[in-house]
Amino acid sequence: MPILTVRDLTVRFGGILALDSVSFDVDAGQIVGLIGPNGAGKTTLFNCLSRLSPPDEGDVRFDGRPILGLPAHRIAELGIGRTFQNLALFPTLTVLQNVMVGVHGRTRSDVLSNALRLPWVSREEATIHARATELLRFLDLGALADHPAAGLPFGTLKRVELARALASSPRLLLVDEPASGLNHEEVATLAKLLRTIRDSRGVTVLLVEHHMGLVMQVSDKVVVLDFGRKIAEGPPVDVQKNPDVIRAYLGTDLRVDAGAR
Amino acid sequence: MSRAQGWRRAIAPATIAIACALPFLLSNFRLFQFTQVGIYAIALLGLNILTGYNGQISLGHGAFYALGAYTTAIMIDKWNVAYGWTIPVAGLLCLAVGFLFGIPALRLEGLYLALATFALALAVPQILKYFEHWTGGSQGIVLSKPDPPRGLGLSPDQWLYFVTLGVVVVLFVLGANLLRGRTGRAIVAIRDNPIAAQAMGVNGALYKSLTFGVSAAYTGVAGALSALAIAFVAPDAFNVFLSITFLVGIVIGGLASISGAIFGALFIQFVPNWAQEISKAAPWAIYGIFLIVFMYVMPRGIAGSLRLAWTRLARVGGTGRTG
Numbered sequence: 401m402p403i404l405t406v407r408d409l410t411v412r413f414g415g416i417l418a419l420d421s422v423s424f425d426v427d428a429g430q431i432v433g434l435i436g437p438n439g440a441g442k443t444t445l446f447n448c449l450s451r452l453s454p455p456d457e458g459d460v461r462f463d464g465r466p467i468l469g470l471p472a473h474r475i476a477e478l479g480i481g482r483t484f485q486n487l488a489l490f491p492t493l494t495v496l497q498n499v500m501v502g503v504h505g506r507t508r509s510d511v512l513s514n515a516l517r518l519p520w521v522s523r524e525e526a527t528i529h530a531r532a533t534e535l536l537r538f539l540d541l542g543a544l545a546d547h548p549a550a551g552l553p554f555g556t557l558k559r560v561e562l563a564r565a566l567a568s569s570p571r572l573l574l575v576d577e578p579a580s581g582l583n584h585e586e587v588a589t590l591a592k593l594l595r596t597i598r599d600s601r602g603v604t605v606l607l608v609e610h611h612m613g614l615v616m617q618v619s620d621k622v623v624v625l626d627f628g629r630k631i632a633e634g635p636p637v638d639v640q641k642n643p644d645v646i647r648a649y650l651g652t653d654l655r656v657d658a659g660a661r
Numbered sequence: 662m663s664r665a666q667g668w669r670r671a672i673a674p675a676t677i678a679i680a681c682a683l684p685f686l687l688s689n690f691r692l693f694q695f696t697q698v699g700i701y702a703i704a705l706l707g708l709n710i711l712t713g714y715n716g717q718i719s720l721g722h723g724a725f726y727a728l729g730a731y732t733t734a735i736m737i738d739k740w741n742v743a744y745g746w747t748i749p750v751a752g753l754l755c756l757a758v759g760f761l762f763g764i765p766a767l768r769l770e771g772l773y774l775a776l777a778t779f780a781l782a783l784a785v786p787q788i789l790k791y792f793e794h795w796t797g798g799s800q801g802i803v804l805s806k807p808d809p810p811r812g813l814g815l816s817p818d819q820w821l822y823f824v825t826l827g828v829v830v831v832l833f834v835l836g837a838n839l840l841r842g843r844t845g846r847a848i849v850a851i852r853d854n855p856i857a858a859q860a861m862g863v864n865g866a867l868y869k870s871l872t873f874g875v876s877a878a879y880t881g882v883a884g885a886l887s888a889l890a891i892a893f894v895a896p897d898a899f900n901v902f903l904s905i906t907f908l909v910g911i912v913i914g915g916l917a918s919i920s921g922a923i924f925g926a927l928f929i930q931f932v933p934n935w936a937q938e939i940s941k942a943a944p945w946a947i948y949g950i951f952l953i954v955f956m957y958v959m960p961r962g963i964a965g966s967l968r969l970a971w972t973r974l975a976r977v978g979g980t981g982r983t984g
Binding site: 452471472473474476477484488489490491500501502504505507509510514516528564 | 835836838839842843844845846847849850852853854856857858859860861862863864865871875917
């Protein structure tokens with residue numbers, strides 16, 4: 401049963417078709433890889449799913465419910481979390497506070513009750529704190545809790561983003577290039593981490609990634625975009641043999657062993 | 662809890678204790694100046710919530726200060742309302758006006774918002790003169806200083822000082838609560854990265870308007886208190902220079918810092934006077950030199966520099982980073 405259905409999604413930037421009638425499903429409990437050469441429309445697709453940019457045509461349903469009519473800030477509370485390709489943390493907040501902002505969409509206290517610090521607000525705050533702390537431990541960031549998010553290594557900040565995205569207890573997690581800037585061992589750890597997120601936290605994952613080794617290793621299904629069009633969809637083994645995909649990645653060897661070099 | 666944290670927690674009660682002792686140590690004139698410091702501190706905290714924490718620059722907070730002051734003056738002058746009630750009314754009115762102003766301001770960023778608020782500051786004195794029937798035109802409205810309650814044995818100046826101090830404490834506690842909770846994190850998140858804040862579920866438009874409203878409410882309450890303290894309101898007291906002075910106050914005091922509002926208030930109250938004492942001929946040149954020296958020596962404002970010094974001290978003392 402698909403948790404996410406994308407139908408005929410089209411985005412134009414001026415005369416350029418960033419996405420051209422793209423359709424695919426993401427089944428609950430799967431890890432789906434979304435790949436394609438640079439400029440294929442992967443991040444544009446993510447931005448449509450998180451309602452940060454409006455599509456020109458098409459329909460997106462989450463759990464059967466159309467989401468394209470909702471404002472961006474309602475997406476988190478529906479159960480869709482995301483990370484950003486080029487890091488979008490809050491640099492002046494600490495690592496812990498960054499993750500605590502991630503719980504925002506799941507909590508309710510308002511300006512007045514915050515200012516008065518009503519008893520239920522203190523309890524809510526304690527819950528937020530506990531949830532963020534648990535996620536920092538899960539992602540091995542506990543020691544950095546009180547460190548400002550600015551000035552930490554890129555790979556660490558990517559993990560902070562992952563923790564922040566998980567803080568909203570998403571059922572679908574959109575991860576944008578988590579492996580960039582990571583070395584070989586770190587990618588292996590990341591693969592394990594993505595599986596753990598899916599298996600023990602019950603989170604469905606949609607993964608945009610250039611690191612073919614990682615995508616082919618963890619994905620149940622791979623969707624391939626090229627110049628805004630979907631050119632292939634299927635299990636990793638099939639997609640790697642698809643002649644259209646090979647042509648799109650001309651010169652790039654898609655086999656797992658080569659990709660993981 | 663480390664010793665350094667323990668000391669930090671003692672700062673607020675100690676400050677209040679000293680503030681309570683001042684009326685019995687200072688002359689009436691000096692005390693009036695400290696009443697003014699308290700009033701400025703409230704206005705600066707309001708502006709700091711907007712500009713320091715939320716990143717929306719306002720060059721027009723003098724307008725909300727004026728709105729608060731005139732609300733109090735008109736309510737007392739025209740309707741004989743007890744002065745105590747006029748303070749919350751001024752706050753609520755400015756909350757509403759600030760919130761509504763915040764909605765169109767959503768379309769403006771950075772310097773463009775600064776200009777729009779600047780326009781507000783330019784317009785307000787003349788608007789006040791225009792509604793002469795209510796505002797008394799250029800002549801303004803003269804009030805009488807509130808009488809202290811009988812039996813306390815306080816002079817009117819002492820009483821006003823304590824009223825102001827009480828409002829300062831309440832509004833600073835509410836502000837601190839607001840800023841350290843879910844709302845405060847959202848306010849800062851919007852400043853740091855508005856798109857990511859949206860993606861985390863923060864309703865950016867609503868929070869920015871609300872922040873504008875809360876900020877205006879603080880500044881309006883300060884204006885109301887100033888009308889009571891000075892016992893007089895006139896349009897020319899709320900000129901553009903006042904708005905700029907507020908901005909100077911939060912930058913010198915420390916952006917995005919609660920205590921910075923108090924340091925900034927001390928600066929904008931006392932440094933012009935010192936400048937006057939140093940040179941009667943060119944006080945603003947002296948003031949300018951003070952400004953440049955402060956910005957050069959303390960680029961993060963007084964509060965930021967003190968925090969830095971404190972952290973170093975705590976580290977040297979070996980008491981830091983244990984909690």
